[in-house]
Amino acid sequence: xxxxxxxxxxxxxxxxxxxxxxxxxxxxxxxxxxxxxxxxxxxxxxxxxxxxxxxxxxxxxxxxxxxxxxxxxxxxxxxxxxxxxxxxxxxxxxxxxxxxxxxxxxxxxxxxxxxxxxxxxxxxxxxxxxxxxxxxxxxxxxxxxxxxxxxxxxxxxxxxxxxxxxxxxxxxxxxxxxxxxxxxxxxxxxxxxxxxxxxxxxxxxxxxxxxxxxxxxxxxxxxxxxxxxxxxxxxxxxxxxxxxxxxxxxxxxxxxxxxxxxxxxxxxxxxxxxxxxxxxxxxxxxxxxxxxxxxxxxxxxxxxxxxxxxxxxxxxxxxxxxxxxxxxxxxxxxxxxxxxxxxxxxxxxxxxxxxxxxxxxxxxxxxxxxxxxxxxxxxxxxxxxxxxxxxxxxxxxxxxxxxxxxxxxxxxxxxxxxxxxxxxxxxxxxxxxxxxxxxxxxxxxxxxxxxxxxxxxxxxxxxxxxxxxxxxxxxxxxx
Numbered sequence: 261x262x263x264x265x266x267x268x269x270x271x272x273x274x275x276x277x278x279x280x281x282x283x284x285x286x287x288x289x290x291x292x293x294x295x296x297x298x299x300x301x302x303x304x305x306x307x308x309x310x311x312x313x314x315x316x317x318x319x320x321x322x323x324x325x326x327x328x329x330x331x332x333x334x335x336x337x338x339x340x341x342x343x344x345x346x347x348x349x350x351x352x353x354x355x356x357x358x359x360x361x362x363x364x365x366x367x368x369x370x371x372x373x374x375x376x377x378x379x380x381x382x383x384x385x386x387x388x389x390x391x392x393x394x395x396x397x398x399x400x401x402x403x404x405x406x407x408x409x410x411x412x413x414x415x416x417x418x419x420x421x422x423x424x425x426x427x428x429x430x431x432x433x434x435x436x437x438x439x440x441x442x443x444x445x446x447x448x449x450x451x452x453x454x455x456x457x458x459x460x461x462x463x464x465x466x467x468x469x470x471x472x473x474x475x476x477x478x479x480x481x482x483x484x485x486x487x488x489x490x491x492x493x494x495x496x497x498x499x500x501x502x503x504x505x506x507x508x509x510x511x512x513x514x515x516x517x518x519x520x521x522x523x524x525x526x527x528x529x530x531x532x533x534x535x536x537x538x539x540x541x542x543x544x545x546x547x548x549x550x551x552x553x554x555x556x557x558x559x560x561x562x563x564x565x566x567x568x569x570x571x572x573x574x575x576x577x578x579x580x581x582x583x584x585x586x587x588x589x590x591x592x593x594x595x596x597x598x599x600x601x602x603x604x605x606x607x608x609x610x611x612x613x614x615x616x617x618x619x620x621x622x623x624x625x626x627x628x629x630x631x632x633x634x635x636x637x638x639x640x641x642x643x644x645x646x647x648x649x650x651x652x653x654x655x656x657x658x659x660x661x662x663x664x665x666x667x668x669x670x671x672x673x674x675x676x677x678x679x680x681x682x683x684x685x686x687x688x689x690x691x692x693x694x695x696x697x698x699x700x701x702x703x704x705x706x707x708x709x710x711x712x713x714x715x716x717x718x719x720x721x722x723x724x725x726x727x728x729x730x731x732x733x734x735x736x737x738x739x
Contacts, residue, residue, distance in 0.1 A: 383459075385510055426440035427441055443471060520563070608627050
């Protein structure tokens with residue numbers, strides 16, 4: 261089956277045919293680093309990470325460009341309110357985003373360009389648009405894209421120009437725009453803004469508009485035409501509509517497919533700081549393991565809304581324990597599979613079909629759970645060969661989703677492996693002492709050891725093959 265993806269531009273599910281066979285170029289709109297990330301910010305990172313992993317698993321060489329918007333109105337305003345230089349404020353939050361991506365196992369992009377590093381390319385693109393009569397410079401030093409000059413404007417979001425809301429980057433008093441719907445390509449420096457936030461141009465000192473940066477950077481690293489442009493559903497308009505218009509007006513075919521992920525919602529409302537319902541990533545990760553948050557964000561198909569409730573993390577935690585528990589038990593019985601074996605393992609046909617169906621992760625997970633049930637049955641029956649086959653298949657499928665319990669990141673719970681080895685040694689010693697006490701019928705000592713481990717957050721399970729231990733699930737989780 262051919263990979264099929266929902267293209268927002270045509271509003272249809274299309275066969276995915278890359279521009280060059282075996283090579284895929286993706287531009288993903290990344291963070292505007294005005295503040296630390298909440299979990300809604302990570303939805304696109306996780307969603308497109310699954311796409312990248314699937315494309316690579318099926319033999320493609322993927323170039324992923326994910327930008328950082330480190331200069332804009334919000335960055336300047338938040339930095340001023342905090343009494344910090346805007347560039348220092350931006351870098352602090354950029355590092356917070358990187359830490360959050362890393363914690364959730366999001367693979368690093370091929371390159372992560374910053375807006376401030378590509379101003380000359382933006383200026384060059386703006387000059388092309390002016391020369392082609394698609395943009396104009398106002399007396400204020402601002403430069404605007406002339407929406408009326410591009411007849412195809414609005415086609416990405418299926419809107420008529422006359423029905424559109426005027427662009428929010430309003431001109432200064434006196435009216436510098438020819439049309440209220442025209443949008444800013446370049447913004448003149450305003451009184452009171454720091455001199456370090458302005459670049460010299462033919463139109464005077466200023467900084468780029470939001471939309472022009474992505475057009476310039478996408479073409480810089482992927483060329484005038486590339487395969488996929490992605491981002492959150494909220495970016496379709498005006499951001500992506502404007503990107504597409506200015507790029508095509510300058511002669512670039514630009515993106516061949518447009519993909520948009522759904523939001524994380526609470527009570528049906530998009531999660532955002534403006535609504536006061538943002539859950540900061542570092543706060544959530546103080547309550548739950550990163551892999552559990554990753555599972556919660558991966559399990560929903562990327563185009564669907566992810567409604568965040570009090571049960572979201574609890575359900576993800578319980579499911580993860582089932583998956584990881586089977587892999588651990590199977591490895592103890594039949595030996596662990598190395599990462600190379602998992603990477604080469606043949607995937608169940610039903611799983612591959614689900615992933616090729618617009619990354620239908622819920623259907624793919626149904627195959628995972630079928631394999632889990634079969635694997636548990638094989639373990640119970642003492643069938644070592646079947647147990648290993650199911651373990652490898654389950655790990656291979658979860659690897660595509662960035663959730664392989666046996667991967668180096670999740671095998672140690674995302675913590676320092678030295679800590680994991682030390683803990684394993686300490687607990688093993690305690691369990692050995694407990695086994696000796698029980699053999700000597702010293703049940704008071706055996707119970708005291710178990711109570712001590714329980715108080716430390718270690719769950720002990722007795723079985724015919726001896727005692728096993730695991731870390732207790734965290735409590736006090738909030739959805």
